[in-house]
Amino acid sequence: MAKLPLLEDLPPLDGKRVLLRADFNVPLDKSTGAITDDLRIRAALPTIQWLQGQGAQVVACSHLGRPKGAPDPKYSMEPVRARLAELAPGVELLENLRFDAGEEGNDPAFVATLVEGMDAYVDDAFGAAHRAHASIVGPPQSLPSAAGRLLAREVEVLMGLRESPKRPFVAVLGGSKVSDKLGVIDALLGVCDKLVIGGGMCFTFLAAQNRSIGDSLCEEDQIDTCRRLLKEAGDRIVLPEDIRVLGPNDDVRDVGTDVPKGYKGLDIGPYSGAIFSDVIDTARTVFWNGPMGVFEDPRFEAGTRTVAQAVADCQGFTVVGGGDSAAAAAQFGLDKQIDHVSTGGGASLELLEQGDLPGLEALRNAPNAR
Numbered sequence: 065m066a067k068l069p070l071l072e073d074l075p076p077l078d079g080k081r082v083l084l085r086a087d088f089n090v091p092l093d094k095s096t097g098a099i100t101d102d103l104r105i106r107a108a109l110p111t112i113q114w115l116q117g118q119g120a121q122v123v124a125c126s127h128l129g130r131p132k133g134a135p136d137p138k139y140s141m142e143p144v145r146a147r148l149a150e151l152a153p154g155v156e157l158l159e160n161l162r163f164d165a166g167e168e169g170n171d172p173a174f175v176a177t178l179v180e181g182m183d184a185y186v187d188d189a190f191g192a193a194h195r196a197h198a199s200i201v202g203p204p205q206s207l208p209s210a211a212g213r214l215l216a217r218e219v220e221v222l223m224g225l226r227e228s229p230k231r232p233f234v235a236v237l238g239g240s241k242v243s244d245k246l247g248v249i250d251a252l253l254g255v256c257d258k259l260v261i262g263g264g265m266c267f268t269f270l271a272a273q274n275r276s277i278g279d280s281l282c283e284e285d286q287i288d289t290c291r292r293l294l295k296e297a298g299d300r301i302v303l304p305e306d307i308r309v310l311g312p313n314d315d316v317r318d319v320g321t322d323v324p325k326g327y328k329g330l331d332i333g334p335y336s337g338a339i340f341s342d343v344i345d346t347a348r349t350v351f352w353n354g355p356m357g358v359f360e361d362p363r364f365e366a367g368t369r370t371v372a373q374a375v376a377d378c379q380g381f382t383v384v385g386g387g388d389s390a391a392a393a394a395q396f397g398l399d400k401q402i403d404h405v406s407t408g409g410g411a412s413l414e415l416l417e418q419g420d421l422p423g424l425e426a427l428r429n430a431p432n433a434r
C-alpha cells in the first residue's frame with residue numbers, strides 16, 4: 065500500500081481550522097446514557113495535542129450509534145462533548161454526523177457543509193475507515209489531508225500482520241457467525257501458521273466434521289465452505305475438543321465435541337482452553353478477534369478469559385481486534401498487557417482481509433499526497 069499522508073505532510077497550521085474526523089462511537093450505559101468506556105476518546109488525544117501544538121483550531125466530528133439520518137436525542141454527542149472538554153479543552157465538536165442522511169449517503173452537499181471554512185482535514189477515525197461515508201471520503205477530495213497518529217499506528221500494526229508477521233503467527237477467531245468472518249478466515253489462512261477457532265462459529269466447523277452439535281448455533285449454508293477450509297488448511301485449523309454446554313434444565317456441564325440433543329454449546333471447555341493456550345504460548349505474533357463464548361454470562365466466560373490470559377502472557381507481539389474481544393480483555397483487566405488493542409472491530413477485520421479501506425484510499429488521493 066502506498067504511504068498515507070501524515071500530520072507532518074500538512075501545510076503550516078498556525079491559526080488554521082482543522083476538521084478532525086474521529087471515531088467517538090463510544091459505548092453508552094443503556095439506562096443512564098453515561099459513557100462506559102472512553103478509550104476511543106483518549107485514543108485521539110495524541111493527534112489533537114499535536115494539532116493544538118501547531119496552533120490549529122481543532123473542529124472534531126464523529127458518528128455515535130446508528131441514528132437513522134435524522135436527529136435523535138438518544139444519540140446526542142453531549143456526553144462525548146463533556147468528556148472531550150475534560151480531556152482536551154478548546155476542541156469544538158460537531159453534532160452527530162449521522163443525524164444527517166448525507167453522511168451515510170456520502171452526499172456531496174453534506175461534504176460541502178463539513179469542509180466549509182476548514183483549511184485541512186485529519187482522519188483519526190480508524191474504527192470507521194471501512195465506511196465510505198461523507199466525513200471519511202469527502203474532505204480529502206478538496207482539503208490537504210493526513211492520517212492522525214491513531215489511524216497511522218492501526219494501519220502499521222494490522223498491515224504488518226498481513227505482510228511481515230514474525231512466525232509462528234497464530235490467529236484466534238471467535239464470535240458467533242462464520243458468514244461474517246469468511247473473508248478474514250481466507251485472508252488469515254493465507255498468512256498465519258495456526259488458526260484457532262472458538263465461539264459460536266466453531267459449531268459450523270464441527271458440523272462440517274460430521275459431529276453432532278445439539279442445539280448449538282449452526283449456519284447450515286456455510287457447512288460446505290467450512291468443509292473446504294478444513295480440507296485446505298488441514299491441521300493449521302485448531303478447533304475445540306470439549307464444549308461447555310447449557311442443558312434443558314439450565315444445567316451447565318462440559319462435554320466432548322459431540323453435543324447431545326437439547327444442549328447448547330456456549331463456551332469452549334477447559335481442555336480446549338489449555339490446548340488453545342499452548343498454541344498461543346508458542347506464537348511470536350498473535351491476532352485475536354472474537355470471544356470464545358458468551359462471556360457476558362459468568363457461567364460461560366472461562367474460555368474467553370483463558371484465551372485473553374494466554375494472549376496477555378504471550379512473549380510475542382500481540383494484537384486484539386476491537387469490539388467484543390477488546391471489551392473482554394478490558395473486563396478481565398488484561399488490556400494493558402496486550403501490545404496493540406485496536407479501536408476498530410469491523411475496520412480491523414476488513415483491513416486484514418482486503419489490505420485497504422475506503423478511508424485510507426481517500427487520504428492517499430488527497431491534493432497534498434498526490
Ligand code: 3PG
Nearest residue numbers: 087089130191192409410
Ligand atoms: C464501530 O463501532 O464499529 C465503528 O464506530 C463504526 O460504526 P458502524 O459499525 O455503526 O459503522
Ligand code: MG
Nearest residue numbers: 387409410411
Ligand atoms: Mg461496527
